Amino acid sequence: MRRSGLMAALTACLALGVVGLAAAQPGSGIVRPTTEPAKPSVELGAELYAGNCASCHGIAGSGIKTPRPGAADIAGEGPPLRGVGALASDFYLRTGYMPLSSPHDQPGPDRVLFNDKEIRSIVAYVASLGSGPGIPNPKPDSGSLAEGLQQFTLHCAGCHQVVARGGYVTGAVVPPLQSATPNEIAEAVRIGPYLMPRFPSSQISDAQLNSIIKYVLSTRHPDNRGGWGIGNLGPIPEGLVTWWIAVPLLLIACMAVGRRLYR
């Protein structure tokens, strides 16, 4: 209790100090302490959190649900992070979804702004805010590709497209999964980032998740029967190509029937 109180006070002080710092700096930069320790630590995580995350997620992960008056162009809205655990923070930081320049943007795969040591520190700090799920350790090698395709088609392909090329849902862009790591896929399934539904283990078991990941990894190099995948994007490019090839072929056939070719 005393320790957490101290932590909150420390974070508050840091947050106040950093707000001043942030005002003096260009909006997009990452705020770092002047001397970073050599190893990842909860303390470093707390400092980085205060400087880069607290403006939206609130002090010590309490979240900010109502717009703060006088917050200029930063509305300062973000969900609380208590209890989300290492799983969610690891996902959002490793994919570059966070930090987000505006809370009204959809978080998307972006340049990762923190280095590995900093990510470990922030993850450790967020995990210390409340008990939550840890970073999963999926084993796609133990999965079955056939089950993966079946489960992916059932739960994921509606948005992510059957070969995981991504797409749209009303109100959001659905990312392609070709560059996602097994850990990121496992984390996203459990969290349901942004508008994606979350799938608890009662919906998709860990074994099924391994199969899904195995399938998603296989879509990086899909087996293109016929030799040309046309981007594996589905019926629209396939239809275009069919018509661009089928129409000339039909014309040639017509001309052959009409004996015009022999002139």
Added chain:
Amino acid sequence: MRVWRWLVAIATFLFGRRVRQERKRAKQREKRQEAEAKDPIVAQGSPERGAENLVVALLGIASLFALGFVVVYALFSPAGIPNELLGICLGMCFLFVGGALTVVAKRLVVTEELEDDYPEAHPGQQKEIVEIVRESGSRITRKRLLLGAGAATAGAVGLAAITPALSLGPIWDTAPLDQTPWRRGVRLVDEDGNPLSANGVAAGTFYTAFPEGANNEEIGSSLIVVRLDPSKLKLPASRANWAPGGILAFSKICTHAGCAVALYRKPTFPVIEPKPALVCPCHYSTFDPYTGGDVIYGPAGRPLPQLPLMVDDAGDLRAAGNFSARVGPSWWNVREAPTSE
């Protein structure tokens, strides 16, 4: 007595016919001699009865395929006959018609290639061209048979084309299209047949459910099940107890074009993100589960049909009735309620 009269009538008819044909033939002979005397531009082609037979045979097969379409349409059932047969029948029909036309063009019509430039508008030359065109068909010996076969094929294709219009009613019984396997007491199961318990339905995710013991492939079978905060529901008053514990079930078939509504939009941070919605991936019709499936975006013209739910003594989800509206893509009279099997 009567029989005798009949025999006389038939004999008269046959005899008269022979006489008529004799006269006709004589006339044709006269005509041909006249034409020969006139020295035709296009050389008389040798008649090819084999090619004519081939054309008639091809057109006959095409007609059979067109009639096959009508038969498949009449006997269609989702479990028995694959609907691909409809397309195959029409496709093969047109393929054989194309084949017949190709044989006519290649083997029956005499081809006359003009080496000179195309003649300018000149009454005399135009007459000449008309004569060339007429005489080009000179190989055909059984014109009426070929025309008859063509007409029969065209009739069969026309019949196939108007067959689907019968589904508009009232000749065809369209009632089976409105039946769903749901009625009060039918248990919800997942794709493996395991019952769906009310406590097992978590918020923030979606489930696909089917009626226990029914055909999952039927259009009225599949459901999309979600759990929402019961205090935020804005269902119509008549559906007040359709969602026990905030669990709602909707038909998974989009009311626009019949795709599976396979997307559940669920905000992680509802304060600033779009609200929950059921979305169809085909044309992005978006339905609001809070208000009972109203369309909030996209081309769908009517709400997603909702299925009333209840929880049995064992805690499993069961249907409390049939859907709020007809399931599937919209067509004529679609506002009427569905019927139970």
